[in-house]
Amino acid sequence: MVPAALGLAFLLVPLVGLLVRAPWEALPQRLFSASVGEALRLSLVCASLATVVCLVLGVPLAWLLARGDVPGRSVLRALVTVPLVLPPVVGGVALLFVLGRRGLVGQYLDAWFGVSLPFTTAGVVLAEAFVAMPFLVISVEGALRAADPRYEEAAATLGASRWLVFRRVTLPSILPGVVAGTVLCWARALGEFGATITFAGNFPGETTTMPLAVYLALETDPDAAVVLSVVLLLVSVGVLAALRDRWISGPS
Amino acid sequence: MTLHADLGVDRGWFRLAAELVVGPGEVVALLGPNGAGKSTALRALAGLLPLTGGHIRLDGQTWDEPPRVFRPAERRPIGVVFQDYLLFAHMSAVENVAFGLRARGVGRAAARAEAARWLDRVGLAAHARAKPRTLSGGQAQRVALARALATGPELLLLDEPLAALDAATRLHVRAELGRHLRDFPGHTLMVTHDPLDAMVLADRLVVLEHGRVVQQGTPTEVARRPRTDYVADLVGLNLYRGTAHGTTVALDDGGTLTVATPATGPVHVVFPPTAVGLHPEHPTGSPRNAWRVTVAGIEQHAHTTRVRLDGAPPVLADITTATVAELRLRPGDELWAAVKATEAHAYPS
Numbered sequence: 001m002v003p004a005a006l007g008l009a010f011l012l013v014p015l016v017g018l019l020v021r022a023p024w025e026a027l028p029q030r031l032f033s034a035s036v037g038e039a040l041r042l043s044l045v046c047a048s049l050a051t052v053v054c055l056v057l058g059v060p061l062a063w064l065l066a067r068g069d070v071p072g073r074s075v076l077r078a079l080v081t082v083p084l085v086l087p088p089v090v091g092g093v094a095l096l097f098v099l100g101r102r103g104l105v106g107q108y109l110d111a112w113f114g115v116s117l118p119f120t121t122a123g124v125v126l127a128e129a130f131v132a133m134p135f136l137v138i139s140v141e142g143a144l145r146a147a148d149p150r151y152e153e154a155a156a157t158l159g160a161s162r163w164l165v166f167r168r169v170t171l172p173s174i175l176p177g178v179v180a181g182t183v184l185c186w187a188r189a190l191g192e193f194g195a196t197i198t199f200a201g202n203f204p205g206e207t208t209t210m211p212l213a214v215y216l217a218l219e220t221d222p223d224a225a226v227v228l229s230v231v232l233l234l235v236s237v238g239v240l241a242a243l244r245d246r247w248i249s250g251p252s
Numbered sequence: 253m254t255l256h257a258d259l260g261v262d263r264g265w266f267r268l269a270a271e272l273v274v275g276p277g278e279v280v281a282l283l284g285p286n287g288a289g290k291s292t293a294l295r296a297l298a299g300l301l302p303l304t305g306g307h308i309r310l311d312g313q314t315w316d317e318p319p320r321v322f323r324p325a326e327r328r329p330i331g332v333v334f335q336d337y338l339l340f341a342h343m344s345a346v347e348n349v350a351f352g353l354r355a356r357g358v359g360r361a362a363a364r365a366e367a368a369r370w371l372d373r374v375g376l377a378a379h380a381r382a383k384p385r386t387l388s389g390g391q392a393q394r395v396a397l398a399r400a401l402a403t404g405p406e407l408l409l410l411d412e413p414l415a416a417l418d419a420a421t422r423l424h425v426r427a428e429l430g431r432h433l434r435d436f437p438g439h440t441l442m443v444t445h446d447p448l449d450a451m452v453l454a455d456r457l458v459v460l461e462h463g464r465v466v467q468q469g470t471p472t473e474v475a476r477r478p479r480t481d482y483v484a485d486l487v488g489l490n491l492y493r494g495t496a497h498g499t500t501v502a503l504d505d506g507g508t509l510t511v512a513t514p515a516t517g518p519v520h521v522v523f524p525p526t527a528v529g530l531h532p533e534h535p536t537g538s539p540r541n542a543w544r545v546t547v548a549g550i551e552q553h554a555h556t557t558r559v560r561l562d563g564a565p566p567v568l569a570d571i572t573t574a575t576v577a578e579l580r581l582r583p584g585d586e587l588w589a590a591v592k593a594t595e596a597h598a599y600p601s
Contacts, residue, residue, distance in 0.1 A: 148338075150334070150338055151338050151340065153298075153300050153325070153338075154332065154334055154338040154340075155340075155351070155355070156299075156300070156324065156325040156326045157298050157299075157300070157325045157326075157328075157330055157331070157332040157409075158326075158331075158351050158352035158355050158399065158403065159326050159327075159352055159355040159356045159403060160326055160351070160352075160355035161326055161355070162326075164355055168340075168351070169340060172340075172342045173341070173342070
């Protein structure tokens with residue numbers, strides 16, 4: 001009992017401390033201050049864009065892993081989960097060396113299209129998508145593997161094209177998995193720090209997202225750091241509540 | 253206008269090589285034990301499994317002829333009723349039935365109206381908005397049938413259409429299915445392992461064993477003249493192979509039987525288990541077959557007792573409960589089995 005209570009306290013006390021320490025009276029005013037507002041807006045936009053990127057690329061990838069007829073599928077599946085366990089800062093370094101101006105791919109992007117991704121808002125989106133995509137892929141793949149493919153066969157015998165089958169039969173049956181994966185993915189992207197600061201740097205209004213702003217503010221303006229942290233904490237709790245109520249405990 | 257299928261599917265451990273012909277308006281039942289290849293045949297016809305040899309042709313159109321032609325399921329004019337129906341859980345009954353029409357390009361309103369008409373035809377107009385999980389087994393089966401028929405398919409495939417129903421519902425749904433199949437102008441192939449479903453619903457039976465057609469014919473032909481042990485067991489007859497010389501048949505597996513009509517050469521001999529009499533002593537009287545047997549097993553059926561007997565030849569006998577009591581049958585008991593020559597029918601192999 002005692003170690004369990006200690007464990008619980010260890011997890012909860014810092015969060016409670018954050019709430020106690022928060023300057024509640026000045027909170028609204030600070031929340032709508034220019035710098036905080038800017039970081040918040042940037043974070044929401046980048047996390048949402050990263051989530052869209054993850055959905056567009058991740059759902060087909062999950063489909064390939066769950067249903068595709070590709071050799072070495074288990075190896076592919078393991079590779080997809082690497083960003084989950086990889087320290088995000090390593091992900092950032094890797095992105096920098098591939099997409100940087102002299103990087104493997106980046107040099108061509110620069111030479112042919114004049115596009116440079118590091119230290120831009122697009123770079124933030126890429127860094128967040130890189131770290132968050134496995135959450136979506138794993139969630140959607142699990143749902144696809146649990147879905148009975150015979151329903152898709154039944155739809156095919158009724159004359160439905162592959163796309164129609166996916167849209168009208170597969171997607172509705174895996175929707176809970178897709179929604180859960182999207183929310184997890186978005187939350188992970190919102191909190192992303194290591195890869196972002198490594199790949200996109202720290203330029204207020206352009207690449208300084210909430211976690212970066214928290215880290216910076218801690219030295220200059222601790223109150224601002226606390227306010228930003230409380231906002232992130234509330235978003236996390238909100239995500240958790242949404243997931244548990246609707247999707248994690250299963251369909252009602 | 254006839255479906256010609258020469259189904260060749262080679263999956264290494266299993267080979268299907270079966271020829272099927274289904275005429276317009278005809279209902280053919282594909283009957284066979286588990287693992288005989290019935291489902292493989294159905295999947296090949298539906299376009300869910302490509303052939304590795306042979307061909308499928310309907311109405312001058314080739315659906316499958318490896319390696320050149322393969323039309324996938326969505327481009328074949330088919331309707332399939334799956335064993336557990338596979339109704340789409342997130343759609344209502346009417347949306348399920350309208351799905352095929354929508355997929356084939358019919359407008360939303362027209363598809364719904366047509367789907368509603370089909371639900372009405374199967375007696376489910378009142379359940380149009382119901383979700384599949386709220387429907388009973390019999391109702392779900394009818395929605396599945398309506399969904400398969402709504403697109404006006406040329407080939408209707410039924411996979412064990414009544415297997416998921418309880419005995420009471422089954423009787424009713426079978427009769428109703430029979431009515432819809434009679435009205436259906438296209439080709440129907442029904443896969444089943446239930447001989448009663450096959451006999452009642454089909455115009456012709458095709459029996460599949462180990463991936464091959466072992467017998468086909470009208471239900472009456474198959475029921476009277478089974479050609480394999482599996483079919484004999486299905487229709488409840490004792491079946492023997494042997495060589496006839498006049499009215500005496502020397503059986504391949506030992507023993508002889510006397511039959512009513514003379515024949516020559518290889519024959520099958522059948523008689524029902526009810527034609528077998530059991531006696532403690534060698535029976536006397538009218539000309540009959542009599543041989544020594546040993547009781548191997550006793551099973552109680554509804555109103556009769558089925559006795560499995562070893563001997564030359566081994567035989568199944570159905571006897572009344574009174575006879576069981578009178579003979580005090582126990583496994584291992586030695587008896588005489590007797591069958592009248594007029595009950596034993598021989599036909600050429």
